[in-house]
Amino acid sequence: MRTSQSPTALSNPSSPSTLEDLRMPVKAKLAAAWTSFMFLYIYVDYLALYKPGFLDDLLAGIVYEFNTGPTFVAIALTLMAIPILMIVLSMTLPARVNRIANLVVATLYIPITVFNAASETWTYAYFYALSIGLETLLLVFILRSAWTWPRRTPQQA
Known part of the structure; x- marks a missing residue:
């Protein structure tokens, strides 16, 4: 059986069944997307600690074939700080x-x-595919939001 909204809910914006959907400012969308990206980015690094052997390599001063010296730490901080x-x-x-x-x-x-x-093993392919997929979707959302930023016409200025 097909159901539909009552005509009053569609034609009457003050109807109790009509939800208010305000336009979110682009700045807020971008900040929310970067916040989500940052949480994913950091959480993926955190969950990597649970991979067998990762902590042993970390304690030995190696992460993904890189020595964890001052240069590595500075690059990692920069990549997270941005x-x-x-x-x-x-x-x-x-x-x-x-x-x-x-x-x-x-x-x-x-x-x-x-x-x-790129340097990950196939054992964790799903984990990295999911995390990279979600991070990439957020980055595409950021690109699209910034690219389509609404412009004012001379009359609006």
Whole structure:
């Protein structure tokens, strides 16, 4: 049996069954997406600690064939700090600079995200495919949101 909404709910915006759906500012969308990206990024690194042998390698000063010296730690911090900073920058930068920053940073993070799984074994293929897939979807969402940022017409200014 097919059900439909009552005509009053569709034609009357103040009807109790009509949900309010306000337009979210692009800045808020971008900040939310970078927050989600950052949590995924950090949680994937955290869950990697549970892989057999990972902690032994870490204690020996090796992560993915790289020595965990000052250079590695500085690069890792930089790679984590950028999405963290993009949260606040997405909310505070002027629209034009904000758009460019989001387009550039999200574009740069797509290959970085894919590279993070390049050295992984097939044992954890699902884990890395899922995490990289979700991170990439968020980056594509950021790119699309920044690319399609609404413009004001001269009458609106």
